[in-house]
Amino acid sequence: MRGITKRFPGVRALDGVDLEVEAGEVHCLLGQNGAGKSTLIKVLSGVHQPDEGEVRFGGEPVRLAGPTAAMRLGIATIYQELDLVDGLSVAENVFLGHERASYGFVRRREAARAAGELLARLGHPEIPPNRLVERLSPAGKQVVSMARALSHDARLIIMDEPSAALAHDEVANLFRLVRELTSAGVAVIYISHRLEEIREIGDRVTVLKDGRTVAVGLPAATTPTPEIVRLMTGRSVEYVFPPRRPRPAVPEAGGRDPEADGLGTEILRVEGLTVPGEFADVSFSVRAGEIVGLAGLVGSGRTEILETVYGLRRPSAGRVLLDGRPVRPGSAARAVRLGMGLAPEERKSQALLLEDSLADNITLAGLPRYSRLGWLDRRRALADAAEQIAALDVRPADARRPVKTLSGGNQQKAVLARWLINGRRLLLLDEPTRGVDVGARAELYALIRRLADAGLGVLLVSSEVPEVLGLADRVLVVREGRVIHQADARDLDEHRVLDMIMEGSLS
Amino acid sequence: TSNEPPAASKPAASQAPAAGSDNDKPGKQVTIGFSAPAADHGWIAAIAKNAQAEAGRYSDVTFRPVEPTNDINQQISAVESLIQQKVNVLVLLPNDGEQLNQVARRAMDAGIPVVNLDRVFPDKLSYRTWIGGDNYGMGVAAGHYIGKKLKDKGVSNPVIVEIQGIATLPLTQDRSKGFADALKSYGFGVTAKQDAKFTVQTGNEVAGNLLQAHKKIDALWNHDDDQGVGVLAAIKQAGRNEFFMVGGAGSANAMREIKAGGVLECTVTYSPTMASSAIRLARLIAQGKGMGDLVENQVPQSITLASETITKENVDAYLPLGFES
Amino acid sequence: MARFPLLARAGEVRHLGLVAALVLLALVGLATRPETFATYSNLVTILSLAATIGVITVGMTFVIIGGGIDLSVGAIMALASVWATTLATQSYGPVVMVICALLVGTGTGLVNGLLISYGRVVPFIATLAMMVAAGGLAQRMSDRRTQLVRPENSAIVDLSTGRVLGIPLVVYVFAAVVAAGWVLLNRTTFGRRTYAVGGNPEAARIAGIDVRRHTVLLYGLSGLCCGIAAVIIMARTTTGSSTHGHLYELDAIAAVIIGGTLLTGGKGTIIGSILGLLIFTVITNLFILNGLNTSDQLIAKGLIIVVAVLLQRRGLGSRSP
Amino acid sequence: MARFPLLARAGEVRHLGLVAALVLLALVGLATRPETFATYSNLVTILSLAATIGVITVGMTFVIIGGGIDLSVGAIMALASVWATTLATQSYGPVVMVICALLVGTGTGLVNGLLISYGRVVPFIATLAMMVAAGGLAQRMSDRRTQLVRPENSAIVDLSTGRVLGIPLVVYVFAAVVAAGWVLLNRTTFGRRTYAVGGNPEAARIAGIDVRRHTVLLYGLSGLCCGIAAVIIMARTTTGSSTHGHLYELDAIAAVIIGGTLLTGGKGTIIGSILGLLIFTVITNLFILNGLNTSDQLIAKGLIIVVAVLLQRRGLGSRSP
Ligand SMILES: Nc1ncnc2c1ncn2[C@@H]1O[C@H](COP(=O)(O)OP(=O)(O)OP(=O)(O)O)[C@@H](O)[C@H]1O
Ligand SMILES: Nc1ncnc2c1ncn2[C@@H]1O[C@H](COP(=O)(O)OP(=O)(O)OP(=O)(O)O)[C@@H](O)[C@H]1O
Ligand SMILES: [Mg+2]
Ligand SMILES: [Mg+2]
Secondary structure: OEEEEEEEOOEEEEEEEOOOOOOOOEEEEEEOOOOOHHHHHHHHOOOOOOOEEEEEEOOEEEOOOOHHHHHHHOEEEEOOOOOOOOOOEHHHHHOOOOOOEEOOEEOHHHHHHHHHHHHHHOOOOOOOOOOEHHHOOHHHHHHHHHHHHHHOOOOEEEEEOOOOOOOHHHHHHHHHHHHHHHHOOOEEEEEOOOHHHHHHHOOEEEEEEOOEEEEEEEEOOOOOHHHHHHHHHOOOOOOOOOOOOOOOOOOOOOOOOOOOOOOOOEEEEEEEEEEOOOEEEEEEEEEOOOEEEEEEOOOOOHHHHHHHHOOOOOOOEEEEEEOOEEOOOOOHHHHHHHOEEEEOOOHHHHHOOOOOEHHHHHOHHHHHHHEEOOEEOHHHHHHHHHHHHHHOOOOOOOOOOEHHHOOHHHHHHHHHHHHHOOOOOEEEEEOOOOOOOHHHHHHHHHHHHHHHHOOOEEEEEEOOHHHHHHHOOEEEEEEOOEEEEEEEHHHOOHHHHHHHHHHOOOO | OOOOOHHHHOOHHHHOOOOOOHHHOOOOOEEEEEEOOOOOOHHHHHHHHHHHHHHHOOOOEEEEEOOOOOOHHHHHHHHHHHHHOOOOEEEEOOOOHHHHHHHHHHHHHOOOOEEEEOOOOOOHHHOOEEEEOOHHHHHHHHHHHHHHHHHHHOOOOOOEEEEEOOOOOHHHHHHHHHHHHHHHOOOOOOOEEEEOOOOHHHHHHHHHHHHHHOOOOOEEEEOOHHHHHHHHHHHHHHOOOOOEEEEEEOEHHHHHHHHHOOOEEEEEEOOOOHHHHHHHHHHHHHHOOOOOOOOOOOOOOEEEOOOOEEEOOOHHHHHHHOEOO | OOOOHHHHHHHHHHHHHHHHHHHHHHHHHHHHOOOOOOOHHHHHHHHHHHHHHHHHHHHHHHHHHOOOOOOOHHHHHHHHHHHHOOHHHHOOOHHHHHHHHHHHHHHHHHHHHHHHHOOOOOHHHHHHHHHHHHHHHHHHHHOOOOEEOOHHHOHHHHHHHOEEOOEEHHHHHHHHHHHHHHHHHHHEHHHHHHHHHHHOHHHHHHOOOOHHHHHHHHHHHHHHHHHHHHHHHHHHHOEEOOOOOOOHHHHHHHHHHHOOOOOOOOOOOHHHHHHHHHHHHHHHHHHHHOOOOHHHHHHHHHHHHHHHHHHHHHHHHHHOO | OOOOHHHHHHHHHOOHHHHHHHHHHHHHHHHHOOOOOOOHHHHHHHHHHHHHHHHHHHHHHHHHHOOOOOOOHHHHHHHHHHHHOOHHHHOOOHHHHHHHHHHHHHHHHHHHHHHHHOOOOOHHHHHHHHHHHHHHHHHHHHOOOOEEOOHHHOOOOHHHHOEEOOEEHHHHHHHHHHHHHHHHHHHEHHHHHHHHHHHOHHHHHHOOOOHHHHHHHHHHHHHHHHHHHHHHHHHHHOEEOOOOOOOHHHHHHHHHHHOOOOOOOOOOOHHHHHHHHHHHHHHHHHHHHHOOOHHHHHHHHHHHHHHHHHHHHHHHHHHOO
8 A cells, every 4th residue: 555645524544654564464553543543444445435545456556446346355354343233143244245145045054154164263163153243242243253354255354453352362362363364375454552462463563643654564573662652652651550659568458547558548348249140249449549450351240340339230239338328229320429430441332422522521420510500601611621631631632622533542531531520539440441552541541540649549440451450559350250359469460360360260 | 086087077166157147247356365275185175176266267356375284373374474465355264263263353354354165263253254064964964864764664773883074173073963963863873983084095994994893784974975985995895785875075976876876875965166156255245246146235144055965866966066086 | 033043933032022912902802892803804804904004014114124214105105096096097907007006106215215325315304305295296196186996997906805715815915015025124135234234334334235225225115115005005995095195104113113123223023013013903993893982092092002112122021221 | 513602603504504595495485476575574474383383393402402202292282282271271361271281281291201211112102102192182182172262361362463563472482482492402501411311321321410310301391392382372273272283293303303403312403493494484485475286385395305404414514424
């Protein structure tokens, strides 16, 4: 691909980008949120038409007039935003658009068998080809997306952040498959924000920044991390995780002198919380100034624990105490009044009003503050939003910009900002860095730490074990809906935690 | 129906002889405003056509119809715009007399005489002259035909079914009352009644279900010959012929059915020729003339048409007056 | 969604609520009118009366699963019935009349589809405009008169009077359309793609489906169903008229939604829609058998709709969120 | 969405297309009926005619921005007008009649809201059921008769005959409702919540907004608007009747959508809806002035709706996707 330029109304998403991929290699695309990675691969797969530039495939210049044209050439794509149809079965999704059919009639048995084979090849023979896709977990959907890409006889497979929704062992599975493909001469374009994955699987790296190519074909294994980060962000990010407070004299000493370890009083206490089918007998506490991390596999029930604490689900047993007072379940509105805030897992569908402005989004949970007899104090709302935008360094710092035009990391900041304008006691963060680039990630970590230092309690869920270990003070290991271990984060290492969440035993 | 030879669909009244006087001679130039409900029904369509045709017969009449509508609010606006245009006389067939009363009154107050066609305004100050059919009398005519025939046959406890038009119209209630009152004089009553909505399709649906509800029927009165086409179709589909049917309004199609001899034996008229008469009256009022056959110098305040009973015996006399539904 | 053998049985659970509602209504019928309700001729009447909207409901199900809505069905049916019964058309005989109705329906539907797909007018507005315009055109063509099917073309009327095994031909037409709709939706790529186009148009596009073309075809299909419905109404009433099909769009949409199809698209079944429609038809039949007046009918109908929907959700059981 | 000061001006660009459509219609009016169209009294007639649906359109805008739809507006208006004109109500005088209309409207709207929020019946079906049931109830209460406002309560009728500065009082009522609706939507937390609830109900819930309660209030508000519309129609027609408001729902929804509000919720303006409605009303007025017959009027109306939507999209310009 040469000199690819793509303009959207108001943005130049790609500005003369070059990319060269060879057969049998894993070519990684790196870049901050909004750098243009997804746009580039959408041009390559015929979804977008470039305004300028040329694409050559197998040496021939080609015109990718539509997705079908790309598929016919042997370009298959796993898109970042899941591209599945909920109301169709797994097999139907795999073969959507190129159905196994005769005279317009679907050959259903054959499609199911072929889909089953592809799923088995992906290491997931347990997914029934006839199940409706809406009933699969996010990870399961990702597998179906991959099966669809494999169902085309592809010479180039593009994967846009395939690992974002995958757990650790799933990623290993994915890499096995990628190696299988490349050894058969298939080229792979791989996009991820996780540098360690790039190192493991990648051959060469192309870095995008603001819609331009800033580096082409760097060796994936040997280019030093600071160099890559500098190329992506245009500056150097010295540290990743912010420093914690000094280690307390007696860990887990709660009870005798609550302030002895530099942490404040207990904010949240959860006792024997149970939601049948999701999790059972979960007990823990969060103190002021403390970040408590929940580590576990996708599907282990951490989201459900957060939602139950927040009052979105009704537990069958157990209780939640905030500042010593019981939280009655049933409504998030009550949790908000009591001083909780939740940054949910799915930013776009659960947190943001995408069409509305940054200011509207930031002030959403604080509306009572700006209400005088129902009248909206718009000046104060705008001022508060602007203040948070500055404090969190949201870019671009324009309160009136529709939030859908912001990059993922900045959208995440907006969600956090929402809870900062009205003095929270406890923040519940579910995968706060999913899909967020390294630079923004470091900023978010620093921000979360600052909030804790200012006296908030933080309950953090993340599927990335290093993130939990690096950011949290205390870690709870969740496996199949039970808390199987809790410890000070500094007493754990990644290997041990991985063993626990996968095997359920202490090695 | 429009797909009959064109000759038959000429508005009947225009062939009728003029009144016995020199009233037909051109007089003062007058503008007649005209407003009626939307013509989504054969009878109403005939009203509009008759009015238009009658106005066309006079060189001294400028006809100013407004867009017909079934929305009261819009008809009020339409009449308001006619008042603004300062027509000489208004012919109004309101969707609902009570709801249009106020705006008709405003026209009268503005010095524009109103000829109230068919559906009556409750307030006599709202119109100069009323001309219309006799809905109660129509029910009575149908009731007498059915009552007498069943009595003659010696039927006791007959099953008599009634299919009404639009239930919310006062005219429907008048027709029903006349029907019930007439039947009562024979000691009979209505076994079941349902309303269709003056359309062929609803007539078919309602009749289809009613025929299931009553496996044996003695007589059926259908208020409206338009919806009657659908009712007759439903009777054929159910393969029923143990009863006789009476229609209403007097459409040409109903008359042809009567002539052919079948379930439909009779229809009681409610003739749209009243629109032609209304235009004539409006012209006379505007020109300050009286009616030729009357001694009076002015047009009377109210004229009620009689509902006539059409059977196989007299159908030939009425066929030219029938309107195409 | 009984699309694969093993799911088939589970799929029918979806409709349990609707079937329960129908059974309840039938029990009411048996209790109140034992001598008339469960007779053969009454059931045949119910099906004959359901045929017109039933055929339209099949098309509407496709459109709504495909993410759209069609407010113009009643007007298209009226227009097709009028066009097929003009003197000019009738002079060519019954076969041409039928073809004319189908062509007019399909053509008008395709215009809807083009407006929506390529003109990018939202379906609600495009089909509302069509409803108004087609209604006006029907009035104009018929000169607002009811057009009788002429005696020499009575083959059309025979569709409603002619019977095979005691069942009127229109009921067979109805059944054939439902069966064809079911096969098309569940067994062909066209049907499966309809779910994709309605459920996730972007994903459908990415998968190489021509979403615009598909949308045009969906509205064309709905129009074709209106054309078939026009033939049935011509047979039932022996007429073509611009007043045919008044407010059919509301009943058809309601039947589809009560049948469990999402108004947002991507989900739904033909069987559910037909069950939803039969609930409406049986209600009307029950009311008339019991001699209820229209006002009471309306009040009861409103309540029954709500109860049917609540029952239908129970039938879905734990599968609804 | 002009919710912050500086956006306000940009926001008005949205409506350029609609204004253009209105101007076009006005030019047609001036060309065809120069002597009557632009007269003061004709403009007043247009506004009086628009008042009834106009008030309903304001409520409908809230419901649709909030992610719902209300098919029952016409029936609620009819029911409120009937209830307020029963002999029993009339015996308490005009003030009680007005209060009665407003209470009946609001109450019925709240029932809609409860059904939708807590009964989890989809809005289309819940309000369709209400449309049918409220219509039936209105027929029942009025015994299907038109109920006249009695002479001693003619204060109500004065709303349409009484004039201030040559403008009938109903037009002031209309203007007041539009202004109040605008303020409520743009200047209060209730309005902000409405956008949030319609734009992303899940996000609104997690942000601590009581989505169910808000939804109930939205339908209550729509019902209140129907109550106000009932007062206006009583003033215009001097009656209460179950036939009032027939098919108003379609016109109101169409006006809202032509005005740029998304049927999926989360976006829209009061001004757009009112412009959309005025387009309808001016069309009707033009037809009346030019004496077009209904069929031609309908055909033309269908075309104009499509053209208005296409123009409106141009007006949105680069802001639409
Ligand atoms: N359909 C669109 N309309 C308008 N702007 C768009 C569209 N798609 C992408 N953009 C803009 O183009 C730019 C590049 O977006 P893109 O999705 O390619 O980034 P990315 O590198 O994939 O980021 P991420 O790491 O967050 O996935 C961004 O500014 C984005 O807002
Ligand atoms: N294969 C599967 N099929 C059906 N449902 C599944 C499957 N896997 C998980 N689920 C369900 O998906 C829901 C969401 O799980 P989720 O992945 O959010 O859990 P989690 O521990 O919060 O993980 P994370 O927050 O890391 O995504 C759970 O209720 C679980 O029962
Ligand atoms: Mg991306
Ligand atoms: Mg989760």
